[in-house]
Amino acid sequence: MKKTRKIILLAVSVCILFTLTGCSWFQGKISEIKGDLIGNRFRVEFYDNYANNLLNLEGEKVNLSSNVVKTKGVNSDGTDTTIYEMSSVITITIDGHEAEQAGNSVIFIEEGLSESQIELPETTVQTDGGTINFIDENLNKIKNMMGKSRAVLISSQLGIPIAAFEGDDVYFDIPSDLPKTTRIMIDGKALYVHRVNYILLDKEIIA
Secondary structure, three states, X not given: OHHHHHHHHHHHHHHHHHHHOOOHHHHHHHHHHHHHHOOOOEXXXXXXXXXXXXXXEEEOXXXXXXXXXXXXXXXXXXXXXXXXXXXXXXXXXXXXXXXXXXXXXXXXXXXXXXXXOOOOOOXXXXXXXXXXXXXXXXXXXXHHHHOEEEEEEEEOOOOOEEEEEEEEEEXXXXXXXXXXXXEEEEOOEEEEEEOOEXXXXXXXXXX
């Protein structure tokens, strides 16, 4: 009976969320299709581990792809086999030209997406609220697909701040075909982050 009530409550919550908000997951898929067909204009920023800006590129048609390498392996019976693995090298195609890169932190900022000045609290933030963990976890998964108000804090691999963004409609996913890369949709604009540290934080926590 308790489990049934939880499922009903979750279903009702889903209906309410779909009614009251747009679907960022859908917007993300549209952006992905657009990128495959005609390209999105991006600013590509490269940073070292100390958050020094090494290079910036801007292009009308930008694409990001992985590289697969062939290595030797051994089967359980001792015979040789071939293994295909995703390389840490990524290929950036920008207006017909190529740039390969590995090791640096790279952020791809779609045109129209602006950085924010976000001030974090200097002391520990005490939160409250919520319902039941089972419900909260599933509601948050749904809210992420539909987009919710979030701050995005990006730093280098040594933890030095690089940039911050915020939006009322934020969604993220992890492309399976790109190494160490996350795509974040912010109010309909795409932000790809590669080899960075980042925090996605509900804005209510720091409000």
